[in-house]
Amino acid sequence: MSTIRIRLTVLFSVLVSIAWAQKKPLTHDVYDDWKGIQSVSISNDGNWAGWRIAPQVGDAQLELRNLNNSNSIVIDRVSRYAFSNNSQFVVGEIKPAYEEERTLKLKKTPSSKMPKDSLFIVSLSNGEIKKFARVKNYQLPRESSEWVAWQYEKPLPEKKKVEKKEEPNNEEEGAKNKRKKKNKKKQPEPKETPEPEEVEDPRAKSKGTELVLFNMRTGEMKSFEGVMEYDFSEKGNLLVYEFDEIDSLNPSGLYAYNTQTGETVTLSTGMTDYKKVAIHEDGNMLAFFATASDKKDEEKFWSIMGWKAGDSQAQIWIDSTNRGIPEGWMVGDNSSIRFSESGQRMYFGTAPKPMKYAYESDTTILKEERPEVDVWSYNDPYIQPMQKLQAGRERNRTYEAVFHINNRRLVQLEGTDLESVYVDTDNDRSFYLAMDDQRFRTQYTWDTQLPRDYYKVDALTGRVELLLESTVGYASLSPGGKYLSWFNQEDGNYYTMNVTSGKITNLTADMEVSFADELHDSPSLASSYGSPGWSEGDEAFYLYDRYDIWKFDPENRSAAQNMTQGHGRANQLVYRYQRMDREEEYVNTSGKAVVSVFNEWTKASGYAYASMASAGVPEVIVMKDMSVFGLEKAEDAERVLVRMSTYEEYPEVYMANSLQMDGLTKLTDMDAQEDPYKWGTAELVEFESGFDGEVMQAILYKPENFDPNKKYPMIVYFYERRSNSLHSHPSPAPSASTVNIPYFVSNDYLVLVPDIKYEIGHPGKSAMDHVVPATKAVMAKGFVDEKRMAIQGQSWGGYQVAYIVTKTDMYAAAGAGAPVSNMTSAYGGVRWGSGMSRMFQYEKTQSRIGGTLWDKFDLYVENSPLFGVPNINTPLFIMHNDADGAVPWYQGIEFYMALRRLQKPSWMVVYNDEAHNLRERKNRKDLSVRMGQFFDHYLKDAPMPEWMAYGLPATLKGRTLRYELVDEQTEEKINEGASLKLEKGKGQN
Secondary structure: OHHHHHHHHHHHHHHHHHHHHHOEOOOHHHOOOOEEEEEEEEOOOOOEEEEEEEEOOOOOEEEEEEOOOOOEEEEEOEEEEEEOOOOOEEEEEEOOOHHHHHHHHHOOOOHHHOOOOEEEEEEOOOOOEEEEOOEEEEEOOOOOOOEEEEEEOOOOOEEEOOOOOOOOOOHHHHHHHHHHHHHOOOOOOOOOOOOOEEEOOHHHHOOOEEEEEEEOOOOOEEEEEEEEEEEEOOOOOEEEEEEOOOOOOOOOEEEEEEOOOOOEEEEEEOOOEEEEEEEOOOOOEEEEEEEOOOOOOOOOOEEEEEEEOOOOOOEEEEOOOOOOOOOOEEEOOOOOOEEOOOOOEEEEEEEEOOOOOOOOOOOOOOHHHOOOOOOOOOOOOOOHHHHHHHHHHHHOOOEEEEEEOOOOEEEEOOEOOEOEEEOOOOOOOOEEEEEEOHHHHHHHHOOOOOOEEEEEEEOOOOOEEEEEEEEOOOEEEOOOOOEEEEEEOOOOEEEEEEOOOOOEEEOOOOOOOOOEOOOOOOOOOOOEOOOOEEOHHHOOEEEEOOOOEEEEOOOOOOOOEEOOOOHHHHHOEEEEEOOOOOOOOOOOOOOOEEEEEEEOOOOOEEEEEEOOOOOOOOEEEEEEOOEEEEEEEOOOOOOEEEEEEOOOOOOEEEEEOOOOOOOOEEOOOHHHHHOOEOOOEEEEEEEEOOOOOOEEEEEEEEOOOOOOOOOEEEEEEOOOOOHHHOOOOOOOOOOOOOOOHHHHHHOOOEEEEEOOOOOOOOHHHHHHHHHHHHHHHHHOOOOEEEEEEEEEEEOHHHHHHHHHOOOOOOOOEEEEEOOOOOHHHHOOOEEOOOOEEOHHHHHOOOOOOOOOOOOOHHHHHHOOHHHHHHHOOOOEEEEOOOOOOOOOHHHHHHHHHHHHHOOOOEEEEOOOOOOOOOOOHHHHHHHHHHHHHHHHHHHHOOOOEHHHHHOOOHHHOOOOOOOOEOOHHHHOOOOOOOOOOOOOOOOOO
């Protein structure tokens, strides 16, 4: 027996070795078909789960799994779906086949002839699937158990057949025709048989299309022709649609169909346009914008029309003549209409009537005679680039107003001097909370943490009362409206105000723990850890510190309670309250509440039970050395879904029959797609900060068949702190800017990702003080090829890369994406994506200088890689795109120009019209190839690709990519001309 065991063991070892040998490294070709799970959901009754399995490019597939018997229903090409309220049906959208669409696009097929979306309806009781082609859109009412509505695309034109004349069927007639032809000197060219004529469908005169109302339970179907827009009530009892006139018997207008009685109400006809129907959740009241202005008018004047169940038609509720609308103002159709839950209030927006300027309308001035000028004023609230980006929004801005439906009273809540009123449609309070920061906006140029003033706005009179002045921090009302609460970022404490008495209470003064971010390391003010919310009746206010959950009396009439009894801080466990009911307004204080758990040091995670009524150590439900997340409970059952992952394991979907999560069952198997490929492992590495000696963490990714006796090339990637992502599972995908970790690890690279903390005023040195010690900590393990190490980062990481290579030659290559190279010029620049000045970034936030250019000039120079370019001996791969909205492109240009001037080996790829991080997949693929070739050349001695050896001249742009590697064969094919002969950079310790 022992001999047999030995032979079996040897055989197993051989098989394993063969299996490992057969595994292949990831290539750039795998990205498009690499699949992921999306849109995970569970039916309200807990009997079914659904998810989409989608490749990165191509057709997604929906799987509906019966959680009682594991039977599945699979539908191809689904883009979105939803369970019906009663869990009996699934409704969704099917996209045209990707390859079919692509083929037609290559043929330059007109959009009108491209395939359209379809609708599907699945009956979960019997698996029957109904499909409807050429569907433009659909609506499934959230609280309806049976109704769905959809709108078809325009019908394709029918072709009329043209009858051909019959050929002669007797010899005599045929001979006669022949004689006629013979006697003619020249016969005209025969006319071609005309193509079948397209016959215009009478419905084509309408701008609308067919709307279908379908009862999923009974199969009843009702059709409405010529519909332009439609909307469903939440309960599905009212379908409102705008009809476009086909003939005089069917006038244009807005109609409402009652799905319970089958009756149709003509809401309104005779107006020239309708839009934005709002229906109260019970379906018994609605409102909409309507106008009688001519459709050609540039400026239209709108009214709001309203209807209640029992009314014969809608009536004008509000127009510009209503008392309460400011003089010279009008109903703002760019706003939305919302009802309060009670149905007693309706919210909408108003706006000043457009102002006419004589110069603008002067027809005696030619366009070329009008100056085009921007005036930048020192006291503008926002600088011109921000104004330009916000111009459209400002032109369309509306100001909140409330209409008290029962007494028809209109109250203007917002105005040009008070822009932000918070409307809570769940509650009809006697007042609203408002915030205004207009008087502080000038300083937004250098500080984004603006003070704010908070006001109380009377719901019946609009009277404004100041509550808080110049507060740095966001304030909010308790659900019951009794208290205002806020975190004061200036002193790091939480406060409440009794709205009735005005009494202010500092809840956290003199507490032993901090409620401000303990890891905050920038010159800005620290933020808080947040709040789970309030208990019912505003009796208690709950807060998070770094680890635990606390309960406070809102006026400190009793001592604060640590609801998790300090267990979090004592064990480095982060507890956070989980809302298991989407409709939950208050923190659950009855029975057990679910909290998430995360071990800050080991990165294990899970869920636990805790009481929000009485303090106690949380009771662990599930805790694993994985990332455990995405907990979702069925609305009407105990069954739950949850996701779990590690670097090695995809975040699969698991099911349990209760929140206790006993016997978790795995429902998906996405890991199977990884089986043919070499993958890898992830582990934590500790190192000492060169700044203050604190023990820090880094993630080390190793190849799957890691051999500690081998020497591996290593890439170090970094940003700020990333070790908490130890158990995240990145998929192989084309890179938007950074190294794709699975690709490099699969190709036998080590990848190291260290945490960094910062010393104010010395961000570059801070990066050095963590990246280099982390690198050396791994080098000490003996399996790193010390002459083949590289660093890579993007944006803030790109800056740090650029800085580090000015200080050390220990890395053989470096990749810097969108790096700030010159802080002295970047300080006065603009973030073109937002229009913001960049000053705040250096004085207050990420760049961490902590002062102005003139106050901290030496630090701006010290931290600018540009001034250290002469010291660089490391070959550089730079990406900086010409439409970068975060880091101005000229920063990359300054860096590249200095490197070029000093003839330092460097390449800069610039993707045209691309953003800070690449958006276009074609460009992501290209970057992935070039970055991989760059590192392979310097870290694996692979031949140079042609684009590195010979560049990519503008004359060849779009004609070739020059990915080919330079060897004797390819060199012969290179165009004649001078070529750069660049020596490989040699890494030094």
